[in-house]
Amino acid sequence: MRSMFADVVLARRIEAAESGLTREVAEAVRAHGTREVLLRALGGLGVGVWIGGSPFDKVIGWGFGDAEAEDAALRGFEDAVRSREGAVQLELSTLADLSRADALIARGYTLVGAENVLGMRLDRASLAPPAIEVRRARDDEGDAWIDTVVNGFEHPDGAHVAAHEAFPRDALVQVFHDIAGAQGYRRYLAMREGAIAGGASLRVHRDENGAIAQLAGAATLPAHRRRGVQSALLRARLRDAAEAGCDLAVVTTQPGSRSQHNAQNAGFALLYTRLVLVRGA
Known part of the structure; x- marks a missing residue:
């Protein structure tokens, strides 16, 4: 890479x-x-x-x-x-x-x-297949995908860095329904021992320079953590993104979080930071 x-x-x-x-x-x-x-x-x-x-x-x-x-x-x-x-x-x-x-x-x-915004140049030939089964969620698995990701978000990893904002479960469920309407949006499920272990998403954004893979919505159920589920979800999406013609993959993380650690271990580089400023009601 x-x-x-x-x-x-x-x-x-x-x-x-x-x-x-x-x-x-x-x-x-x-x-x-x-x-x-x-x-x-x-x-x-x-x-x-x-x-x-x-x-x-x-x-x-x-x-x-x-x-x-x-x-x-x-x-x-x-x-x-x-x-x-x-x-x-x-x-x-x-x-x-x-x-x-x-x-x-x-x-x-x-x-x-x-x-933090992290990025990786994509080359499918250098992307190894995931060790854990990862597949695209079927149309009839939309609710199962949302339930998996929301449950993962509701039980943050012990190494998770607190975000500047938090949302109740119903708001998280709603936003994942909303985001499904975006063009180029794909949902993934990771399977372990015959059960759903985690979920993630990918959006392909095409522009005049090629295509960008936006990685988001990744979460692992607590019972399946420390088993390589996040790495498998990441590898599967990167391979699909490269196959779809994406030359660049990006992911946004909380600074110092396990998500950032996993991304950098996978080859992502820290590109820049977004400052979050709020003007209250």
């Missing part, structure tokens, strides 16, 4: 993929017609979404475009969210224009956390 270095060009490409996912989830929720959805383009790559109590309530891809246009669009989005008594969460890449962070803090944003 080739080593990686992240410059602004690569960061823009990754943030565009993340913005695309966030937009598609919001559009899928809006299409259901059961919840109000705020969805705003914020100039350049940026997009702002507020559903209310969702992990996709955020501003992403902001800070790479024209400062005046992005700032004006963000203020409009803030007003819309605050009129609904919501909070605005902004995830700012450290390869974006960080000079604008001071203005955000001056008008009420607080730094509440960070997340």
